[in-house]
Amino acid sequence: MTGRTVIYNARVIDPATALDEKGGVLIENGLIVEAGAGVTKATAADLKIDAKGKALAPGLIDLRVKTGEPGAENKETLQTASDAAAAGGVTTFVVMPDTDPVIDSVALVDFIQRRAEGVAKVKVLPAGGLTLGLDGTKMSEIGLIKEAGAVFFTNGDKPVEDAGVLRRAMTYAASFDALVASRPDTPALSKNTVMNAGAFAARLGLRGTPPEAEWIALQRDLMLAETTGVRLLADCISTGRSLDAVEEARANGVKVSCSVAAYSLFFNELDVGDYLTYCKVQPPFRKEEDRMALLDGLKRGAIDAVVSAHDPQPTEDKRLPIADAAFGAVGLETLLTALLSLALREEIPLAVALKPVTSGPADLLGLPQGRLAKGAPADLVLFDPAAPWACDRDDLTSRSKNSPFDGRRLEGRVLRTWVNGATVFERG
Amino acid sequence: MADYAFPHRHLLGIEGLNRLDIETLLALGDRYVELNRSRVKHADVLAGRTLVNLFFENSTRTQGSFEIAGRRLGADVVTMPIATSSVKKGETLIDTAMTLNAMRPDLLVIRHGSSGAVKLLSRKVDGAVINAGDGTHEHPTQALLDALTIRRRVGDISGLRIAICGDILHSRVARSNVACLNVLGAEVRLIAPRTLTPPGAAEWGAEVFTDMRKGLDGCDVVMMLRLQQERMDGAYLPSAREFFHFYGLDAEKLDHAKPNAFVMHPGPMNRGVEIESGIADHKTRSLITEQVEMGVAVRMAVLETLAKNAPDIGAKN
Numbered sequence: 001m002t003g004r005t006v007i008y009n010a011r012v013i014d015p016a017t018a019l020d021e022k023g024g025v026l027i028e029n030g031l032i033v034e035a036g037a038g039v040t041k042a043t044a045a046d047l048k049i050d051a052k053g054k055a056l057a058p059g060l061i062d063l064r065v066k067t068g069e070p071g072a073e074n075k076e077t078l079q080t081a082s083d084a085a086a087a088g089g090v091t092t093f094v095v096m097p098d099t100d101p102v103i104d105s106v107a108l109v110d111f112i113q114r115r116a117e118g119v120a121k122v123k124v125l126p127a128g129g130l131t132l133g134l135d136g137t138k139m140s141e142i143g144l145i146k147e148a149g150a151v152f153f154t155n156g157d158k159p160v161e162d163a164g165v166l167r168r169a170m171t172y173a174a175s176f177d178a179l180v181a182s183r184p185d186t187p188a189l190s191k192n193t194v195m196n197a198g199a200f201a202a203r204l205g206l207r208g209t210p211p212e213a214e215w216i217a218l219q220r221d222l223m224l225a226e227t228t229g230v231r232l233l234a235d236c237i238s239t240g241r242s243l244d245a246v247e248e249a250r251a252n253g254v255k256v257s258c259s260v261a262a263y264s265l266f267f268n269e270l271d272v273g274d275y276l277t278y279c280k281v282q283p284p285f286r287k288e289e290d291r292m293a294l295l296d297g298l299k300r301g302a303i304d305a306v307v308s309a310h311d312p313q314p315t316e317d318k319r320l321p322i323a324d325a326a327f328g329a330v331g332l333e334t335l336l337t338a339l340l341s342l343a344l345r346e347e348i349p350l351a352v353a354l355k356p357v358t359s360g361p362a363d364l365l366g367l368p369q370g371r372l373a374k375g376a377p378a379d380l381v382l383f384d385p386a387a388p389w390a391c392d393r394d395d396l397t398s399r400s401k402n403s404p405f406d407g408r409r410l411e412g413r414v415l416r417t418w419v420n421g422a423t424v425f426e427r428g
Numbered sequence: 429m430a431d432y433a434f435p436h437r438h439l440l441g442i443e444g445l446n447r448l449d450i451e452t453l454l455a456l457g458d459r460y461v462e463l464n465r466s467r468v469k470h471a472d473v474l475a476g477r478t479l480v481n482l483f484f485e486n487s488t489r490t491q492g493s494f495e496i497a498g499r500r501l502g503a504d505v506v507t508m509p510i511a512t513s514s515v516k517k518g519e520t521l522i523d524t525a526m527t528l529n530a531m532r533p534d535l536l537v538i539r540h541g542s543s544g545a546v547k548l549l550s551r552k553v554d555g556a557v558i559n560a561g562d563g564t565h566e567h568p569t570q571a572l573l574d575a576l577t578i579r580r581r582v583g584d585i586s587g588l589r590i591a592i593c594g595d596i597l598h599s600r601v602a603r604s605n606v607a608c609l610n611v612l613g614a615e616v617r618l619i620a621p622r623t624l625t626p627p628g629a630a631e632w633g634a635e636v637f638t639d640m641r642k643g644l645d646g647c648d649v650v651m652m653l654r655l656q657q658e659r660m661d662g663a664y665l666p667s668a669r670e671f672f673h674f675y676g677l678d679a680e681k682l683d684h685a686k687p688n689a690f691v692m693h694p695g696p697m698n699r700g701v702e703i704e705s706g707i708a709d710h711k712t713r714s715l716i717t718e719q720v721e722m723g724v725a726v727r728m729a730v731l732e733t734l735a736k737n738a739p740d741i742g743a744k745n
Contacts, residue, residue, distance in 0.1 A: 201627075204543055205562070205565030275547060
């Protein structure tokens with residue numbers, strides 16, 4: 001991309017600097033030259049784009065995406081996921097290693113990077129498997145895989161049950177300053193469960209995951225992070241008590257950050273309603289007080305990253321009795337709109353609501369994007385922060401349509417998305 | 429009440445029914461008890477209509493009860509032989525429903541081992557669906573037959589103190605009964621060890637007891653549940669022996685209920701585990717065989733009522 005492009009007459013939002021003002025962004029060679037009130041229609045440029053007063057922010061960074069590539073391309077490919085990302089204003093996403101084969105080697109990291117380079121409109125970053133085959137027994141080549149470009153290490157949705165293995169893997173990862181992500185879960189308490197444990201699950205006659213499954217594993221992870229000195233990302237925490245534990249550990253000097261799935265901020269257990277399999281996710285929708293506590297964390301800036309937890313599942317794996325249905329929900333296209341809806345309804349400043357999808361995750365991974373700084377890549381999203389719409393799963397770009405937002409009324413729509421200054425999505 | 433239009437297309441659970449709905453079904457059930465006790469046990473209200481029994485989970489008494497109910501009303505009754513092994517995959521489940529639907533049954537009686545599965549199927553078919561038990565969720569006709577039994581033998585349910593004892597956690601019968609008895613104004617008590625009490629059971633509108641003797645105090649009716657050993661995938665209890673000691677119904681524990689309190693059990697019973705044989709077979713106090721009789725009558729009432737509401741399948745294109 002050569003030449004200068006100016007996007008003017010925008011509401012410019014940069015969560016990294018808490019900027020929210022009228023102005024524009026000037027782009028040259030795919031990089032941001034200037035952002036803010038100083039950029040106007042009068043700014044010299046080869047191409048001028050009128051934002052018509054809509055909001056312009058850094059493109060979103062999503063730390064938790066599953067595609068089906070390699071191994072289950074019927075669910076989603078890197079290409080379809082990146083199309084969905086672009087439509088959702090996500091310009092960088094991290095793919096989880098639980099594919100088939102597992103991303104637990106330099107070769108697989110290389111495969112993802114090459115595939116993405118060929119077909120993906122947005123930036124795709126691989127996460128490496130913490131243990132070989134995610135089997136929780138032998139650590140993978142953490143150093144080499146990191147060098148190859150894996151941005152963090154995780155066992156995905158299969159927690160490392162053996163604390164000894166986890167401790168050594170963390171200790172080893174700390175030698176390379178690698179970030180280790182762990183979704184806290186205790187399989188002994190969560191296996192064969194469908195939703196959050198409690199009165200509602202009992203009434204529906206469904207087996208529930210008690211929150212202790214998350215708390216016990218989180219306490220273990222926090223202790224091991226403390227003693228090994230590793231950088232830990234507590235991945236997809238879903239309860240208020242978990243957030244308290246993370247904040248307490250952080251106050252005590254543990255290098256811990258946390259992510260929350262957008263759906264955990266939006267739904268509670270009652271949304272499972274009439275056995276809605278699209279609402280069967282891990283971790284499950286929790287109690288309303290947990291949702292409120294996490295929302296409060298979002299307002300206070302205590303949540304480092306909000307993730308889509310994008311997990312495409314085809315109809316045949318969802319149109320089943322809920323106990324037999326697959327876990328997972330697509331989320332790439334609803335991540336931004338979910339946050340915008342919450343920001344509007346809960347009166348959260350946009351620069352605060354969008355921090356955990358821009359500079360928050362960028363800082364965790366040490367990425368230059370996710371901010372409107374001079375010299376940063378021009379990964380941008382233009383959106384109407386209050387446009388009302390109704391989500392229809394059949395309109396989603398993802399290859400799989402398993403969205404819990406199906407049929408929901410939401411506020412906020414993506415109008416245009418740029419990656420390195422080039423348009424990758426524009427709403428027709 | 430005779431001209432009350434039952435406002436539901438399916439019977440998927442007791443939840444969602446109001447008192448009038450339930451009493452309408454019970455009143456019709458009363459009439460069918462009389463028919464069933466006469467020499468010619470036949471009515472033609474379902475003549476020409478097709479009833480399909482679809483049991484994904486083994487059942488003898490419920491399946492037979494629906495079959496007899498359907499036949500006595502003059503319906504063409506087909507019981508699909510679905511081996512539990514051949515239909516395990518869920519895709520096949522919906523495909524089976526679609527296939528059956530194409531045969532245009534007016535009424536489908538469905539039992540399935542997964543909670544919510546019957547509701548799922550009800551969205552895929554045109555006929556009226558009757559839940560004959562889904563997982564650990566609901567078994568509405570059991571609750572209706574229990575209510576009919578109590579009403580006929582004990583009297584007005586409103587104000588009665590009724591205890592439900594045993595494996596409440598895994599019991600769809602308990603869930604349906606709590607809902608039904610609450611709507612009808614009974615004081616419901618649940619008696620079980622904590623591992624077999626569902627979380628939040630206290631919010632169901634029932635008082636929860638761990639001490640059976642205290643729980644039985646002043647009860648008019650004691651409903652025992654089958655200890656569903658096949659559903660136990662872990663150690664919810666140390667042993668059947670210990671369970672019987674604390675929660676099995678014997679004469680001594682029954683003495684804590686009202687004198688002449690009645691005893692019920694949805695069957696099949698584990699004698700010596702949740703109930704002592706002498707109590708189960710007690711001539712005046714056990715209502716267990718009468719429950720079975722009421723089952724046919726109440727199912728006839730349900731079938732007739734839903735058939736009235738069922739869309740005219742034959743008229744479709």
